[in-house]
Amino acid sequence: MFIELEGVAKIYNQGQINEVVALRDIDLRIEAHTLNCLRGASGCGKSTLLSIIGCVIQPTSGRAAVAGLQPARMPDRFLTVHRRRCIGFIFQNFNILPALTVRENITLPLVPQGLNRRAMAERVDRLLQRFSISHRGNFPAGRISGGELQRVAIARALVNDPPLILADEPTAHLDSGLSREFMEYMAALKQAGKTIIITSHDPQVTEHPAVDRVIDMKDGRIDVS
Numbered sequence: 149m150f151i152e153l154e155g156v157a158k159i160y161n162q163g164q165i166n167e168v169v170a171l172r173d174i175d176l177r178i179e180a181h182t183l184n185c186l187r188g189a190s191g192c193g194k195s196t197l198l199s200i201i202g203c204v205i206q207p208t209s210g211r212a213a214v215a216g217l218q219p220a221r222m223p224d225r226f227l228t229v230h231r232r233r234c235i236g237f238i239f240q241n242f243n244i245l246p247a248l249t250v251r252e253n254i255t256l257p258l259v260p261q262g263l264n265r266r267a268m269a270e271r272v273d274r275l276l277q278r279f280s281i282s283h284r285g286n287f288p289a290g291r292i293s294g295g296e297l298q299r300v301a302i303a304r305a306l307v308n309d310p311p312l313i314l315a316d317e318p319t320a321h322l323d324s325g326l327s328r329e330f331m332e333y334m335a336a337l338k339q340a341g342k343t344i345i346i347t348s349h350d351p352q353v354t355e356h357p358a359v360d361r362v363i364d365m366k367d368g369r370i371d372v373s
């Protein structure tokens with residue numbers, strides 16, 4: 149099993165007046181090489197669950213194992229390395245740095261790997277070609293189109309060749325053509341052996357034929373009704 153969560157709960161600001169129980173009693177198993185969607189109303193805990201799977205935050209209680217490792221048992225510095233190596237995150241607004249060039253944005257997650265400049269440039273070149281953005285490599289990322297930006301975000305998530313790709317509402321700001329294109333890329337990545345989890349309420353995402361499983365959430369729980 150590639151991801152295993154058992155009795156996972158997440159409480160923000162525990163014990164304080166602004167305490168929020170975001171997740172309760174989550175049991176979830178996700179197999180490798182599958183494409184999965186997390187679906188549910190705003191505030192039901194999708195992003196929180198994705199962040200726990202992505203080792204960005206730790207659960208308040210329960211057990212999580214992601215790609216063979218238990219994040220709660222690892223010191224922070226190992227967790228950072230694990231996350232960089234194993235997980236590619238695609239954010240809702242893509243979190244691309246507008247003042248940096250497209251090439252610099254994609255290179256950024258590679259820098260701590262300690263590769264030499266030439267090896268980094270070769271790897272980035274391959275991604276620029278694969279996503280048809282070579283002609284934009286030296287453009288400031290703030291000056292490219294929405295579709296190009298989406299491809300830069302996917303390329304950046306892939307630069308360390310992680311086995312797990314997580315995307316939080318990736319099509320929220322895309323038109324339907326670009327949403328379709330995004331899912332075609334995800335389908336191809338699944339074919340290439342990646343495990344993918346996407347949070348979305350967009351039917352163009354959740355009803356795509358490449359999706360193996362839709363996990364419904366409600367009020368911080370997995371909804372099995």
Ligand SMILES: Nc1ncnc2c1ncn2[C@@H]1O[C@H](COP(=O)(O)OP(=O)(O)OP(=O)(O)O)[C@@H](O)[C@H]1O
Nearest residue numbers: 160161168169170189190191192193194195196197
């Ligand atoms: N850092 C935080 N501190 C306190 N409460 C938080 C924090 N992040 C999320 N929450 C709360 O936890 C609950 C779950 O939030 P989460 O962002 O996981 O939901 P979501 O399903 O992703 O919603 P959306 O569809 O709007 O993105 C919400 O009530 C939210 O307000």
Ligand SMILES: [Mg+2]
Nearest residue numbers: 194195196316
């Ligand atoms: Mg969210």
